[in-house]
Amino acid sequence: MTSLTRHQDLPVILHNDKRGLLTVEDDRLDVLQLSRDGRPPKRLVSTPIRNFLLAKLTASSTTKAGSGQGQNQRLDLHTLVGKGDTLKLTKLHVLVEPINIPEAEEWCGNIMGLAYRGIKRNKKVLLLVNPVGGKGKGRSIVHDSVLPILQSAECQIDLRETTHRLHAEEITKSIELDYDVIATASGDGLVYEVLNGLASRSDAKKALKIPIAPIPTGSANAVCTNLFGVKDTFNIPLAALNIIKGQTIPIDLCSVLLLPSQTRRFCFLSTALGLMVDLDIGTEHLRWMGDSRFVYGFLRGIVSNKSIKVKIQLKVVEDDKISMARKARDRVKQRIARDDKVWGGGTDPLVNGVNGLNIKTSTTRDDGLRTPLPLSDGQVIDSTDGGDEGQGGEDGEYVPDHGPIPEAKPLEPDSTWVTIDSWGAVSKSTLKRSSIGSLRGRSANGLVRSGAGDGHQVVAKKGDWIDGEGVLYFYAGMMPWVARDLMQWPVSISGDGLIDVVVQSIVPRMMMANAITGAEKGEAYWLECQHYYKVSALVVENLDKEGQPIFTIDGESFPWDTFHVEVHPRIANLLSLNGDFYVSDFLRKHDEK
Numbered sequence: 001m002t003s004l005t006r007h008q009d010l011p012v013i014l015h016n017d018k019r020g021l022l023t024v025e026d027d028r029l030d031v032l033q034l035s036r037d038g039r040p041p042k043r044l045v046s047t048p049i050r051n052f053l054l055a056k057l058t059a060s061s062t063t064k065a066g067s068g069q070g071q072n073q074r075l076d077l078h079t080l081v082g083k084g085d086t087l088k089l090t091k092l093h094v095l096v097e098p099i100n101i102p103e104a105e106e107w108c109g110n111i112m113g114l115a116y117r118g119i120k121r122n123k124k125v126l127l128l129v130n131p132v133g134g135k136g137k138g139r140s141i142v143h144d145s146v147l148p149i150l151q152s153a154e155c156q157i158d159l160r161e162t163t164h165r166l167h168a169e170e171i172t173k174s175i176e177l178d179y180d181v182i183a184t185a186s187g188d189g190l191v192y193e194v195l196n197g198l199a200s201r202s203d204a205k206k207a208l209k210i211p212i213a214p215i216p217t218g219s220a221n222a223v224c225t226n227l228f229g230v231k232d233t234f235n236i237p238l239a240a241l242n243i244i245k246g247q248t249i250p251i252d253l254c255s256v257l258l259l260p261s262q263t264r265r266f267c268f269l270s271t272a273l274g275l276m277v278d279l280d281i282g283t284e285h286l287r288w289m290g291d292s293r294f295v296y297g298f299l300r301g302i303v304s305n306k307s308i309k310v311k312i313q314l315k316v317v318e319d320d321k322i323s324m325a326r327k328a329r330d331r332v333k334q335r336i337a338r339d340d341k342v343w344g345g346g347t348d349p350l351v352n353g354v355n356g357l358n359i360k361t362s363t364t365r366d367d368g369l370r371t372p373l374p375l376s377d378g379q380v381i382d383s384t385d386g387g388d389e390g391q392g393g394e395d396g397e398y399v400p401d402h403g404p405i406p407e408a409k410p411l412e413p414d415s416t417w418v419t420i421d422s423w424g425a426v427s428k429s430t431l432k433r434s435s436i437g438s439l440r441g442r443s444a445n446g447l448v449r450s451g452a453g454d455g456h457q458v459v460a461k462k463g464d465w466i467d468g469e470g471v472l473y474f475y476a477g478m479m480p481w482v483a484r485d486l487m488q489w490p491v492s493i494s495g496d497g498l499i500d501v502v503v504q505s506i507v508p509r510m511m512m513a514n515a516i517t518g519a520e521k522g523e524a525y526w527l528e529c530q531h532y533y534k535v536s537a538l539v540v541e542n543l544d545k546e547g548q549p550i551f552t553i554d555g556e557s558f559p560w561d562t563f564h565v566e567v568h569p570r571i572a573n574l575l576s577l578n579g580d581f582y583v584s585d586f587l588r589k590h591d592e593k
């Protein structure tokens with residue numbers, strides 16, 4: 001730890017020739033203007049060290065206020081400063097008198113050490129820009145807002161504009177692996193292409209170690225919502241800061257094997273059928289609406305209330321909603337307790353709220369340093385290893401596996417798998433049974449309520465699927481949010497080796513319309529008509545290929561016949577400012593009413 005974590009002042013001459021003081025305390029830098037008449041100093045700039053980009057002693061200069069002995073040196077300070085809801089790049093230069101130069105050199109070294117604790121400086125960044133993503137403003141946003149920030153941190157930037165669909169995939173299939181980060185200015189589609197490019201290489205396991213940092217210039221930008229939260233989804237300076245200061249978080253990838261073509265695509269976010277396909281692909285002509293197009297598509301889908309004809313086979317690891325929510329919340333509590341200081345230096349108010357609860361699950365470890373996460377087969381993987389399946393070498397040395405991802409083969413479901421069959425049409429008697437079931441313990445808005453633990457009693461369990469119940473949509477996901485308006489998988493845990501699957505049954509239109517309220521907070525999770533499973537593999541068969549020809553992987557459409565999905569735990573990486581996904585209010589609740 002450097003001395004600056006405690007306190008260190010540096011006397012300087014300000015731009016207006018007045019005397020100033022640079023002071024660092026409690027992880028903040030303040031630039032103060034001193035007065036000659038004993039009045040308190042005036043604070044000109046105040047910024048958390050996490051936002052600090054560069055301190056550099058450069059060209060020499062002289063000044064009226066200088067001592068006249070030798071030459072003053074110029075000290076450049078680059079930082080992001082909070083302005084209202086966003087961050088603004090601020091560049092200051094001050095002068096250091098000759099007598100203070102040795103102290104200034106030490107001060108610069110210390111503040112840079114503090115600003116980049118454990119993070120590489122001057123990163124080499126591959127910056128991919130999709131000029132047509134979202135509202136088509138990617139190019140100007142990058143040039144006006146992103147590049148100045150990256151340049152201020154003295155990053156080495158290799159900027160490439162994509163010129164056509166799948167261009168990002170072609171680029172990442174053949175790039176040299178000497179980049180520290182791959183940044184994507186677009187939506188989730190470009191992240192998907194980058195991951196597919198890297199994952200299809202013969203050295204995929206090495207290539208996927210390069211973390212990806214998204215810049216939200218697309219429509220939905222679900223990755224940014226998961227990294228920065230709903231309010232900061234479109235916060236460009238924050239996304240640029242993430243490129244510079246982000247910490248690597250391992251994520252799972254899925255292999256999706258399409259039959260009969262035997263094509264394999266990699267998925268990092270979602271696989272969808274039914275309404276969720278229509279609302280994405282069916283609204284592409286409404287790209288100008290930004291992410292509002294998805295709400296429009298959802299409402300349109302509810303009006304048609306069409307059932308898909310599908311056979312879904314799931315290798316279920318867990319399906320108890322209370323238990324899944326408790327585990328995800330416990331993990332968050334452990335993390336907050338461990339990192340009781342948030343990145344910017346402030347203390348998280350939640351820590352006091354959870355002290356004393358002392359809840360332990362199989363996902364926690366006593367030392368509190370790391371949270372090993374359960375894999376699908378009960379095996380535990382430590383969050384430090386990033387999914388690297390390296391081997392012991394001849395002399396016991398660790399040899400990392402930098403090879404390809406093994407070929408995907410059709411899965412072979414057995415009798416332990418859960419099967420969900422839908423024939424599209426719902427018979428009157430089935431609908432009646434289903435409706436009765438779905439009303440048990442439910443309030444007027446369709447939420448299941450009351451009971452022990454965190455307050456919910458969920459009737460939906462493994463066996464409660466009734467064949468013939470219509471399926472409005474199937475949605476399998478790997479991160480909590482799929483868009484700002486929809487936290488579809490609130491108990492999803494990054495890198496746990498599991499896919500969260502939602503099967504939404506057909507219910508009266510009004511009930512679905514009501515479910516929109518609170519969807520961004522994950523409240524639909526508690527709807528009994530929303531069947532929720534954590535699975536390690538799945539197979540989905542199309543029972544009406546003509547009537548429902550496509551499904552989507554990460555928002556991209558593919559012909560749907562049959563597809564098989566398996567997980568590659570923690571094989572790819574993203575960057576995040578706090579080393580994890582954004583913690584939702586859903587997960588912060590520990591005493592749900």
Ligand SMILES: Nc1ncnc2c1ncn2[C@@H]1O[C@H](COP(=O)(O)OP(=O)(O)OP(=O)(O)O)[C@@H](O)[C@H]1O
Nearest residue numbers: 134162163165166186187188189190218219220221
């Ligand atoms: N120059 C280009 N011309 C046409 N299409 C392009 C070009 N560059 C990239 N693309 C394609 O644009 C598509 C949309 O990109 P992306 O999905 O990232 O943004 P989006 O759809 O606006 O956002 P989101 O996925 O978050 O909703 C991708 O399929 C990508 O291959």
